Amino acid sequence: MNNETEVSQREMLKIIGIFRKNGFKGEYETFERSKENEGEYFVVVTDENTHIKGLFKANLTDGVVSFQHVLDDHNTVA
Incomplete structure (x- = not known):
C-alpha cells in the first residue's frame, strides 16, 4: 500500500462507525482509499453471522x- 491509498486509524474508526450505523457487524480486513473520489474507501469485511467475505464501498461524506x-479464495482484492 502506498501513501495515496493508505488509511489512518482515525479514518478506519469513522468507516467502522458508518458500517455499524448501517447494521453491519463483522471483521474488517482491509481498508483502501479510493483513487477516484475523495472521502470514498474500499473495505473488505467478513460478516459476523454468515462468515461471507465481501467488498464494500464506504463514503464518509454521505455516510x-x-x-x-x-x-472468495479465487476472487480477492489485491
Missing part, C-alpha cells in the same frame, strides 16, 4: 455503505 461483490 453510505454499498456492497460491491462477494469475495
Whole structure:
C-alpha cells in the first residue's frame, strides 16, 4: 500500500462507525482509499453471522455503505 491509498486509524474508526450505523457487524480486513473520489474507501469485511467475505464501498461524506461483490479464495482484492 502506498501513501495515496493508505488509511489512518482515525479514518478506519469513522468507516467502522458508518458500517455499524448501517447494521453491519463483522471483521474488517482491509481498508483502501479510493483513487477516484475523495472521502470514498474500499473495505473488505467478513460478516459476523454468515462468515461471507465481501467488498464494500464506504463514503464518509454521505455516510453510505454499498456492497460491491462477494469475495472468495479465487476472487480477492489485491
